[in-house]
Amino acid sequence: MTLFDYLNINEEELKEAVMTSNLDNVLKSAVVLILNEYMEKERDEYLETAKYERVAERRDYRNGYYERELMITVGRVKLKVPRTREGGFSTSVFEKYARVDQAFMLSMLEMVVSGVSTRKVTNVIETLCGETVSKSFVSSLTAQLDPIVNQWASRPLNVTTYRYLHVDAMYIKVRENRKVVSKAVYIATAISTDNRREVVGLKIDQAESFEAWQSFLQSLKRRGLQSPDLVISDAHEGLKKAISQEFVGTSWQRCTVHFKRNLLKALPKKMAKSFMADVRTIFMSSDLEGAREAKERLVEKYAKEPRVQKALDILEGGYDEATQFLNEPSRYHRYTSSTNHLERLNQEVRRREQVIRIFPNEQSAFRLIGAVLMEADERLQKGSPLR
Secondary structure (H helix, E strand, O other): OOHHHHOOOOHHHHHHHHHHOOHHHHHHHHHHHHHHHHHHHHHHHHHOOOOOOOOOOOOOOEEEEEEEEEEEOOEEEEEEEEEEOOOOOOOOHHHHOOHHHHHHHHHHHHHHHOOOOOHHHHHHHHHHHOOOOOHHHHHHHHHHHHHHHHHHHOOOOOOOOEEEEEEEEEEEEEEEOOEEEEEEEEEEEEEEOOOOEEEEEEEEEOOOOHHHHHHHHHHHHHOOOOOOOEEEEOOOHHHHHHHHHHOOOOEEEEOHHHHHHHHHHOOOHHHHHHHHHHHHHHHOOOOHHHHHHHHHHHHHHHOOOHHHHHHHHHHHHHHHHHOHHHHOOHHHHHHHOOOHHHHHHHHHHHHHHHHHOEEOOHHHHHHHHHHHHHHHHHHHHHOOOOO
């Protein structure tokens, strides 16, 4: 079932918009229809009664609508916001559905205000916003959005126990003191003891280093994160050292996907396919004993083949770190062997970030990436627990 099936969209109105408007107006019309109907559903759920339904006991009564504007990527739209007689109902649309759009727009607005955008970008922004862009206009928007993102990014982590922690870093470009510099974005997700995944950490810092990773892990601890059973990441030396110092007694799992890539780079093309097929049998094992036996068979098979000795050395050197996930219950192996899900989350962030290309400042980057992660985290919380 699609969103249009779920919502009671007036197809004639939408068809009229398509026939008589340009593309931006079509998108705006569709957004207005969908969000108006969504808010209507929210009010119905709040009142626990359908329109025109008569019940003896009810929470409140419908009391018409008021108009409110919402700025989205394609421009400003005017919505009919439902209200109730006693005023207890509040829609989630303006906070939830506008968050990423607002963060994206603010990054572009700040580019205009700081004078680093092209004339084309300036014209587009002013057209979408319907007014000349000013510092006060930008400030009024940031004042609404920044506290929401900041509160989410600093929320307490001591209300849930987390069993597994995934960490990774990606790089972005930011303007700083009139220069374009590279910054590392540190992101952490975790799996709780009730089998739910959650985005637990975001921090922007200088290039990856032991000190930067240590600061990030310490920030998680200050918010209440206890030492997890396992931390899963790539093999950055500074990160490994930070994990060992900040989470005493925690095991470290080297991402098997990154490990396999390292092995592949060390192999001649003609032998890569068969060698990697044997490597996969190691990580498909259900326990450490089976993995060790598979590794020994591989080593014995290629012991006299000089062209793969470099790959064998890498395998021997990283084997123990790449098989720590096999100490955990088998139901968690698919979630703890790699950082794949975090890579997908990074791609989601990258999709928005590449449109901006160079952030006008660090707070702008934190706002947009934080909004994207908040959206992803909300989807995770509404989803089913990991099986």
